[in-house]
Amino acid sequence: MFVGEYEYKVDNKGRVPLPPKFRKEMEDGLVLTMVADNCITAYTKADWAKMTANAAPTGFFVSEDERRLNRFIYSNANDVAIDNQGRIALPAALRERCGISDTAIITGVNNYFEIWTPDGLKKEQLSADEARQLVDKMRERK
Structure with a gap:
């Protein structure tokens, strides 16, 4: 599980250290991508494989939006x-x-x-108020 917030300098080769707590879960490497926000998203290779297996379909018969x-x-x-x-190279x-x-x-x-x-x-x-409002909104959906 990845928790916490960490600030690091990016070196002149684009490398950034990983928080020591994160490194054990990433021993086999990781997959970096962009998903929906303006940030880099990092997954373990195992989680990436699970996520992509359940992602949007591929092939000839998919919608334009899915493609x-x-x-x-x-x-x-x-x-x-x-x-x-x-460190990882971004x-x-x-x-x-x-x-x-x-x-x-990170x-x-x-x-x-x-x-x-x-x-x-x-x-x-x-903010704390915005988080509380989101929790309330999500509870209403259930």
């Missing part, structure tokens, strides 16, 4: 290894699309984690 979404997610996906110092294209340059915020989101710019994460974070 476009598949193209976005899979064309941005990158297999990444952890080096001996516990692909240049993903860094550019997400605006990540010298500082990255935030745990249960079974995956996200890599944000400080300003990007600040815009997305909820």
